[in-house]
Amino acid sequence: MLKAAEIRDDTVIGIEAGWAGLLENRMREIKFADFEDAIGVGGTMLTTSRTNPLKNDNGIEIVQASLKKAEIDALIAVGGDDTLGVAAKLSEKGARVLGIPKTIDNDLAGTDYSFGFFTAVDETMKLIESLATTGRSHERVMVVEVMGRDAGWIASLSGMAAGASIILVPEFKTDIESVADMVMLRQKRGKKSAVIVVAEGVDLGYKGEIEKDEFGHPLVAKSDESNAAFLARYIEKKTGIETRATVLGHTVRGTPPNAYDRVMTTRMGFHAVEAIHKGRSGIMVAIHGLDIVEVPLAEGSKKRYLDGETWRVAKSFFG
């Protein structure tokens, strides 16, 4: 068992701007006191980027050379499937690398939850409820778009928690005519307003070519028209009910972490440091149920989509 003092004796080098930091030599030592105020702050004090070293012919070699030059014994990569996919490649090449799952999208195969996700769900739930309140006052349909370019975790869990009338996710197709029909059905039942949650990555069939990032993912948040705006226009036209669109997008990505995320992250970070002291490499620290576990990085960093069972439950409350 590792003692706190041993952890405090480690030298911690913070790498700035994700993989760009190792390509451009942007790193600095982090002292224990630097963490003091960090627990309740969203975002990252190290900054981040969407730089992909695999796009560069000898990117992995540059990263390895930077680690060696900075005398870094082990690297803890914190991120989603892109960041951890690179970490897995680096580990294959012999570097000592561990991963920690951090993505608002919650779409990593090896863990039940990634940190940041439940904070986003909490915040989104409150904002959906607030939109539902103004929707009820004005007897309007409120369409709210949330992040999730190919995974509907935020949309489904926050929508479920806020009692949304309908939720649309990328994994399970919902035809938009049935959305308008459901709004009309609500009217017949005396419900004069509705709140509809749509994930940004749902394909409503109107978008053309979308710019991609270095990992080849569509930058849906940069689209000319949001899913919310498109859907709101469609619903208003089809039903004749006044409809408004709101895109939450990046607003929920900078909120202070909730208690669950703070505790889970602390446990994961502690476990990762202990794992380094035990000589481990090529693993991702994960949460399975209530337990912090280790899973192979290459497997754990793969994508995970919203499961059919969660969707079945969410769907049963639509209308």
Ligand code: F6P
């Ligand atoms: O990968 C996480 C994510 O939050 C996606 O849900 C979203 O599409 C994307 O990031 C937005 O990226 P950016 O901050 O580069 O616009």
